Amino acid sequence: MSGLASIAHAPALLLATLKGPHVDFAGLSPLLALLGGAVVVLVAGLVCGPGGRASYSDSASDPAAARPSPGAAVPGLLALVALGAALGMTIWQWNAQKSIVSGALRIDGLALVLNVILIAGGACAVLLAWRSHAARGAAQGEMYALMLTSIGGMSLLSSAQNTIILFLGLELLSIPLYVLCAIERSSERSLESGLKYLIIGSLGSATLLYGLALVYGVTGATDFSAIASAIASRGLSNDTMLLGGIALCLAGLCFKASVAPFHQWTPDVYEGAPTPITAFMAVATKVAALGVMLRFFDVALIDVQSVWAPALAVLATVTIIVGNVGALGQASLKRMLAYSSVAQAGYMVAGVVVSTQLGVRATVFYLAAYLFMNMAAFSVVLARERETSLGDSLEALSGLAREKPLLAWPMTIAMLALAGIPATVGFIGKFYLIDAAASNGYTWLGVVIVVGSMISLGYYLPVIAAMWMREVPAISAGTWPLSALTRRGGGGAGGSLPAIAGGSPELDEPAGADQPAAGEGSGDAAPAGADASSRANPExxxxxxxxxxxxxxxxxxxxxxxxxxHSAGSGLGLF
Amino acid sequence: MPPLSYLIWLPALCGLLSAIVPVPRTQRTREHVIAGAIALAGSLVALGLAIWVIVGYRAGAGLSDVTDTKWIGALGIYYKLGVDGLNAALIGLTTLLFATAVLASNFRMRTERAPRARLYYFLFMLAESAVLGAFLAQDLALFVAFFDLMLIPFYLLIGIFGSGDRVRATLKLVIYTLVGSLLMLAAAIATGVLASQQHGTPITFALSSLQALPLSKGSQEWIFLFFAVAFLVKMPAFPLHGWMPDGYRAMPTEVVMVFSGVLSKVGAYGFLRIVLPLFPQAAVHFQTLMLIIALISILYGSIVAFTQTDARLIAGYSSIAQLGFITLGIFSLQLQGAQGALLGMVNHGLVVAPIFFIIALLAARAGGSEDIREMGGIAFRAPVLATIFLVVALATLAMPGSSNFAGEFLILLGVFESKRVIAIIAFAGVVMASVYALRLFIRTMHNRVSPTVKSRELGLGDGLVLAPLVAALLYLAFYPQGALHRSEGSVDSSLAGARAALVEPAVKPGAPSTLTTQQAAAEEEEAAAAQEAQESAR
Structure with missing residues (x-):
């Protein structure tokens, strides 16, 4: 009888071991759209592209070759379609609250909201890269395919509920980014940036992996909820190995989110990478890294909150101070924005520290705000890089308000928002974060955020001053040496940064005042060229x-x- | 009666309109006229609305014309506006000064080349909206938002249209003010959060709700200090006035008129609207500190004003002194003192704006210099200008019969009742005011005619700018009771908490709690008087 039963059960058992987990394709659909889109874009790029890499060397010198051929727009369009499809799928899943693929992924409010932010960031980045030299230099479509893959990784990361998936997502996010940073093969700085990011990023990944291994070693679980219950049931909160693991995980994730003291790579990489990629990295990577921090710390490690929260609070403080002080006096806008993004990461980590629903919501809100503010800023920087020979220096913005109000206003609003001035989303975001911090006993962290904002005025306001209160530099009207002009075509990444980029705005003031005639002249000359180039970059x-x-x-x-x-905070089971 | 939102947003809307209204290509050179006319119309309508609101306000009616909708529900922030005795006169002052300043800008741009006039008017009107919003906001978070917001248009106005070392001056000004504002932001959020935690209620930032949820004394104290820094910077008061000299010198005339006339009042108003009702115990705790800061501001401002030769700086430092008096009145924590302070705020706005305008007129007659050593003898050929200047100067030095006299008298009366020594020292400030005001008048208007001076009479346009200000000044001089009567109820309720806290220390822990407020107040005063007598004996 029993033998019979065992025989009867055997096929079922066999089937159970062989059968993969149930895959909920509806829940996975945004991810599938992104990754499938990446493949399609890659193939379409090969099919439609006019010779790909071969045309690269000509395009820099020959303006006619620089104009994209009709087919060249296809990969970009397809990338946008893929992003649109992913967005549609995300909205389709909007009210879902489920764990899919054997609990490896969690589709809930947090994941879906972060998906929306990521897709919006990705779409902006695709548009910014539309005419980018790098996009044409690499074979058609490669750049977009890499971007889509990276967004896929981020999306995976933001819904990861399992340490394996966490690591998988992180690598899927990072590896395309290493390539993207170095995609402008003619620019040494781009290559350097990619290499630097590769080395530091690998170190971060290794640290994280080691930390995850230790956590697994102690708890014997990879699922977040299983880790949480193991910690709670076995009273592991004082276990040295677990704490070591947590510390290493913290460090690894901080590398990705560029939280001080693991932020040193940020300014160099941001400055060297092509600007559309920098914008993408600045926004999307931060969204994914903060998203996974929220889920990992506030779900898996919530019972040892008393251990990691103070450490993270100290890191947030250090990050806010280091980022804001570092940004002071930077002549390169991209470096300035890099340090500013470090500081912003510090503000958002404060929301993670709080570990309440309010904290999660405040962090996610700030991430959305961060997307808008940074996209506005980076796109103006990019536009000026393409229009002037001054690269991403502060000089490139001088007199912008008079020359091009359509670029000056967004930049002004972005700077004010980053500084946290009312009537911008940055103010509300900061208000929300401080509110969250204060309501869980971290009032001092709120004060640190405020002190950070004060320091930040020291570098955001000079940008506004440059746009509104200075004359158009005579140099941008065409008196720049010929060599710089020829490089201008290929100067996507600020490779042609002139020597005059340095210096504080105050020092330039007398010079600007002395040559009003020159300023007037260029003011007259500028519109003709300006109109042409703004028509060239409408996107x-x-x-x-x-x-x-x-x-x-x-x-x-x-x-x-x-x-x-609102929905982002409710799914995590926090108070 | 119109909703207050119209009053707030109408100027900004007109500003936007004047910035984007299409101008035919043939009229490009007259762009500034069209933009200016739209802005002027907006500011005049705003003035009309403000007068309508003030006339409609019944004394002692509490908050009226309330607009109350949720702005950010999740954070308990309301878009709540209202008029009461505290802000009724101040919105009148604001709209009046902005209207005259826009008028003055219109006239100035007729004669001068005026690049970027559209931007100028847009920013100017945006500033008016923000200031009105700060005065009318009845929600702490909304107040903070408007308070911070009003700086941005001024930052751009000064930085773009200012003179001299404007970029550096504005950076200094903005960093000073925003440091204060951001501290206030943290303090404001903490107020809302701590109040909801300490009383177990859902979070709210509406002032009326917060007033019913007093904070513990410890929280009140640090929050008070954060707010005080923000307001004292804005005024400016003695140790925090570092931005003022450069800032005032860099500002265009119209901007400095409204900046010193109106923005400095927002700080003083903040004490009455927010600090005293919400943090009464802390206000009592720091009363002496604040009085001493006010006293030093009076003495320092007066003395420096006396030594300066730049006419603008004389007016600037005299403002420090005048605002010192206002602070003194507020922190006397007496009804008379606070009422005097409120009257003083309106007066100071009405006095300082024409002074800055007149200084610009004088400079135009003295070859562009604002140094009083290069002026002199202007009165000979400009009797009307001299007369107006004399009226304003006499109002500045609080000539008996002027409205400033009534204000300062009430302030000193209030301080005399609470801290006698400080009142006695503060009297010196009244004397010094006459020194610097008369010095400014005599050195510019009389004396020997300076070689660079080419005097001429007031133009019609200049007269139109000055007339409403002087008329308002004279009206208040003859009829200060009007303003006082309206504000009495509101000022009293603003002070109520602090006065209750003032008598608290007199109640011994073991003493019967049936002790009435008056008895306790009397005891407190006696004790204070005895203590002061001892101190002065030493």
Missing amino acids: VVFVALLAGAATLFFGIIPGPLFDLV
């Missing part, structure tokens, strides 16, 4: 205006954004 101006308008709109009517992030 960049569009992104800038859109992001600037969103920054302002959600600063005055933040209701929709609050509704969006």
